[in-house]
Amino acid sequence: MASETMPLSMAQAGVALRISTILGGSSLLRKLTEMGLNAGTELQIRQQQRGSVVVCRGNMRYAIGLGMAHKIMVEII
Numbered sequence: 001m002a003s004e005t006m007p008l009s010m011a012q013a014g015v016a017l018r019i020s021t022i023l024g025g026s027s028l029l030r031k032l033t034e035m036g037l038n039a040g041t042e043l044q045i046r047q048q049q050r051g052s053v054v055v056c057r058g059n060m061r062y063a064i065g066l067g068m069a070h071k072i073m074v075e076i077i
Helices: 026-036
Strands: 005-007 016-022 042-048 052-057 060-065 072-076
Touching: 016 026
Parallel strands: none
Antiparallel strands: 005 072, 016 042, 016 072, 042 052, 052 060
């Protein structure tokens, strides 16, 4: 049974997630790749603020704007 995907911006804080796909152009893909956030990457939302989502990948934390978070599709693992 396949997991259902949702935008990162809709996921709950504290839940283990995996990036399934990124719905963006080459500049978004390049920016996320430089951050180490690619399809298959496991991460967790640390907190959601009004204009951004703070995610953790290992010991690294990243603040991602909501516009970008809407384009990052994740699944719960």
